[in-house]
Amino acid sequence: MASHYPSLDPSINPSTTSPVVPITIDLRSDTVTRPSQAMRQVMAAAQVGDDVYGDDPNVNALEHEAAELLGKQAGLFLPSGTMSNLASVLAHCQRGEEALVGEQYHIHCDEAAGVTVLGSVAMHALTTDLYGRFDLEQLSVAVKPNDYHQPITRLLCLENTVSGCIQEQSHIDALVERAQYHGLSTHMDGARLMNAAVAQNLPPARLVQSIDTVSVCLSKGLGAPLGSVLVGSQVIVERARRLRKMLGGGMRQAGIIAAAGRYALQHNLDRLVQDHRRTQELASALEGIKGLHFDRSRVQTNMLFLQSIQMSALADHLALQGIALTVTGHNTRVVLHMDIDDEALKQIIASIQGFFNAH
Template sequence: MPDFRSDTVTQPTPAMRAAMFDAPLGDDVFGDDPSVNALQEYAAQLLGFEAALFAPSGTQTNLIALWGHCQRGDEAIVGQSWHTYRWEAGGMAVLGSIQPQPVETQPDGTLRITDIAAAIKPDDPHFARTRLVVLENTTGGQVLPPAYVAEVSALARQRGLAMHLDGARMFNAAAANAAKAGTDVYDEARTLCSQFDSASLCLSKGLGAPIGSLVLGSHDFIRQARRTRKILGGGMRQAGVLAAAGRYALEHHVRRMADDHARLAQLAEGLAEANRSHPALKGKITVHPWQTNILFTDLHTDVAPAFTAWLAQHGVRVTSGLYAGQTRLRWVTHLDVSDADIKAALDCVAIFTGG
């Protein structure tokens, strides 16, 4: 059953399960779980930060980081469609007393530099104090160009602001950059992170671990992050069984992300061909540009109900919702989507009758 709903649906591989089973354990709240400590040290060194902290979710690691940069009444500049603003239940405001300042996200996933600059408040008691710029990479599967990230970072430094990366799918961005430049994905990841004071990295999306995220930053930043994690209820005890999965993923599941990108390209090309020539779908599917492992397709209203029902009937699982009056499907490739799954999905599309 091809499951394209999200890269969060992956199951641990047999080798990952073995690493989890064999993991030495301690009590992470006391700081003595060797597997958690090993993951944190490895990730920090891998990505060029001084320290890292393991936590249950990316929502929590983002909030921990935002809280570390901003005090009550401070402001963070975010994208209108950023996960930190739209998809984290308003946590920065509700729990952190941080004012989000959303900026319109452009079609290519960026925020205009001029819009960011205009959103920075002057030093005036009438305004919340702008402290932080948040970027998300990838965003909707789109990669923020390295030169663009460097430009935002230069603006932030000039204005005395910190930079946080919501890097839930950061390694997808690094894999895309590496493929384009002919470089190593780990080198690209370090370069990408070098523009930021802190980063949040999800282990349970494309990396394929069952649970957990990391927040990375300086020693002092992570020392405070540990305290914030406790406040948020994120302290876990024998968490090494989960951390071992994350360490395995960082070591073994990064380079293979290029396979996910290649499979998504094959899926996108097949859907585009259906839009060109399928008797019941011709001119009915808009296939949006893709870069990594996420693809959006829009369905014409006269075919959307029958097509989405057809996919469900044949076990092809996708997420769907209304966007600008049309049904938008999101297709995500990941560790558990094979070449056979791509073929099965396209075969299902090919036999769609439209009735």
């Protein structure tokens, strides 16, 4: 989704006659969070080394702590979730092999086809339902026979959450078991895995206990300024470490940002429940508004997908009050996060209700 918010540069929006209101409430994504003062203090005081030489203490600690949290042998700190997913897929697959992935998953839709362009790994997209699920039979049918006319199916890529929807754990377990039956490795894009864990009151390691590699983002609901951690076996993480270097992701005094990631894992997991609570309160407040529609069954964590033929006008109305949305046609995705407190939630509700009452 493209951001629907006036540019602060008048040369880009020469027709803008009224002053642009600075963004004070940002609903575009949970990637927009800013480090808290406590996190900034930890970053400022961080001991650092050279991560390419393997001697940055905070990076080493972050990798160990993330691996332990998710029940894996080893971890690797990377600049972004996209690079983390890419390094993992390339660590699993050789050129000309194939990865199975849900059609609406981030690896397939939003990572510039990197696994294909840079790794020559084919992606086979499986049809997903409204909640991001595909079934066991789809998986089995997609696995290629031993035929040199076709690529070798090597990997199953999963995601949790998918557009804010929690993937039922019993179904994930069944998919992984079926993948293993077919000789496939498994990777989990867990950019928002912690939202799923908190919402289900399950340890994060339980969600991925049989999955070979997992990528977890630190810069979304957990509030770090950047970074993801890839965890898995020692062997595959070392393979991914070489790929990280190849992709330009080798970092030097990265302990400053790794310290933020450690703070996020130590302090910001349990607070995700507040984002979920506020998202439910927002949904309840918006239900029944004439001209505004959404599927309540998809409101499961911190995302709310709204539809209205007046969406563009609504976004303009909110922008004048400092509230930023992303808009595509008649649709928007509202994402709540740690920078939106109860007072901000009240303002969001009042602004949206006020717009539709006036129209």
